[in-house]
Amino acid sequence: MTDAEIPRQLDAFTLWREAVDMRSRSRLGGFYYLFAWLLVWGFSAAPMANWPAGLGLGLLFGLTLALRWLHDLPTSHDPDLLRHWMKRRWQLIHFTSLAWGLVQAWVLLDEAYRDTRLIATLSTIAFSTAMVSTFAMNRRCCALAILLLYLPGLISLSRDDGNLGELVTLTFYFSYLLLALNRSHTDYHGNLALELQLIEQRDRLDTLSRTDSLTQLGNRYQFNNLFPSMVAAAQRQRGSLALVLLDIDYFKHVNDNFGHTAGDLCLQHFAERMRQVFRRDSDALLRLGGEEFGVLMPDTSLEQAQSLAESFRQNLIHRGFEVQGRTLPLTASLGVGCFEPGQDSAESFFKRVDDALYKAKATGRDRMVLASYASAQ
Numbered sequence: 001m002t003d004a005e006i007p008r009q010l011d012a013f014t015l016w017r018e019a020v021d022m023r024s025r026s027r028l029g030g031f032y033y034l035f036a037w038l039l040v041w042g043f044s045a046a047p048m049a050n051w052p053a054g055l056g057l058g059l060l061f062g063l064t065l066a067l068r069w070l071h072d073l074p075t076s077h078d079p080d081l082l083r084h085w086m087k088r089r090w091q092l093i094h095f096t097s098l099a100w101g102l103v104q105a106w107v108l109l110d111e112a113y114r115d116t117r118l119i120a121t122l123s124t125i126a127f128s129t130a131m132v133s134t135f136a137m138n139r140r141c142c143a144l145a146i147l148l149l150y151l152p153g154l155i156s157l158s159r160d161d162g163n164l165g166e167l168v169t170l171t172f173y174f175s176y177l178l179l180a181l182n183r184s185h186t187d188y189h190g191n192l193a194l195e196l197q198l199i200e201q202r203d204r205l206d207t208l209s210r211t212d213s214l215t216q217l218g219n220r221y222q223f224n225n226l227f228p229s230m231v232a233a234a235q236r237q238r239g240s241l242a243l244v245l246l247d248i249d250y251f252k253h254v255n256d257n258f259g260h261t262a263g264d265l266c267l268q269h270f271a272e273r274m275r276q277v278f279r280r281d282s283d284a285l286l287r288l289g290g291e292e293f294g295v296l297m298p299d300t301s302l303e304q305a306q307s308l309a310e311s312f313r314q315n316l317i318h319r320g321f322e323v324q325g326r327t328l329p330l331t332a333s334l335g336v337g338c339f340e341p342g343q344d345s346a347e348s349f350f351k352r353v354d355d356a357l358y359k360a361k362a363t364g365r366d367r368m369v370l371a372s373y374a375s376a377q
């Protein structure tokens with residue numbers, strides 16, 4: 001999953017994160033149940049005499065291990081699918097817990113496993129302790145898994161008064177685990193909220209670093225990222241990509257005659273006017289520096305770009321800019337070009353359009369010049 005695909009809403013993020021954590025954290029667990037059973041069986045008094053149980057339970061835990069590996073996350077992040085996946089995963093975990101709980105209960109009762117009771121009990125304690133820190137995302141399901149691990153063993157122990165000490169100790173530890181689970185659960189969800197905050201903060205910083213603070217258009221850094229990737233896409237798909245470069249004419253005069261604040265206002269109005277004319281969602285509007293702007297338009301022919309650029313220029317002439325109670329006349333020079341797949345590189349394309357802009361300036365300003373491919377030859 002790419003960074004951009006990670007859900008940004010708390011509910012969706014929590015669901016997705018829980019599923020990912022469940023998947024990664026429960027994969028190895030199946031192995032420990034199998035291993036613990038092989039120890040309990042292998043070190044018992046006569047494992048060969050009990051080979052059907054050894055083999056049968058070995059296969060059972062082996063099967064749950066395989067199921068955990070095979071049960072992969074859905075490729076779509078549809079909440080219903082994720083919820084369904086989590087339900088199945090918990091069922092698998094509960095099944096393994098119950099199977100182990102019953103194994104322990106049986107081992108405690110069967111004399112053949114007298115020598116390995118301690119291994120079984122220690123394993124139960126280890127599994128339940130691991131659960132508290134690993135599966136705290138869902139308190140109820142985790143508590144049920146711990147209960148399934150413990151209850152059969154506790155019932156077994158309660159059948160014989162001689163086991164009272166063990167019974168009390170395990171019950172005490174069981175209640176401690178439930179308390180610890182509460183804390184782990186709070187920590188887990190606290191960490192998720194924090195993680196989401198960090199992701200959002202990073203998003204905000206990322207946006208800020210790509211945005212010109214005065215006009216709220218993309219900045220030069222954004223252009224440097226976008227331009228090569230849009231050119232590459234146009235090259236790959238043999239699609240059209242248009243670039244318009246705009247430079248306000250004699251902007252220095254605005255600053256000199258009306259002050260820097262009026263100049264800033266003009267730049268903001270200019271950007272707003274760009275948004276009104278270059279309106280397609282796929283258009284990228286950028287301030288490349290000072291009073292120079294750019295528009296990248298994917299899937300746009302030279303004729304379409306030319307017509308939009310010209311209407312923008314006309315718009316400036318006819319409407320001027322309202323700044324500090326007066327209308328300032330302002331014009332711009334524009335260079336317009338379209339990427340030629342197979343003939344252009346990103347650099348040559350930009351240079352052609354930049355040359356056209358230069359030509360518009362050099363031949364009197366307030367005009368639009370087309371960057372024909374021939375002009376680069």
Ligand SMILES: Nc1nc2c(ncn2[C@@H]2O[C@H](COP(=O)(O)OP(=O)(O)OP(=O)(O)O)[C@@H](O)[C@H]2O)c(=O)[nH]1
Pocket residue numbers: 214247248249250251252253255259260261262263264267289290291361365
């Ligand atoms: N107010 C304001 N002025 C800026 C900003 N960035 C650049 N400028 C000014 O823009 C002016 C650009 O001047 P020039 O490069 O000579 O361009 P021009 O006066 O527009 O002349 P031509 O482009 O040749 O038509 C300078 O006076 C800069 O100080 C800004 O963010 N705010």
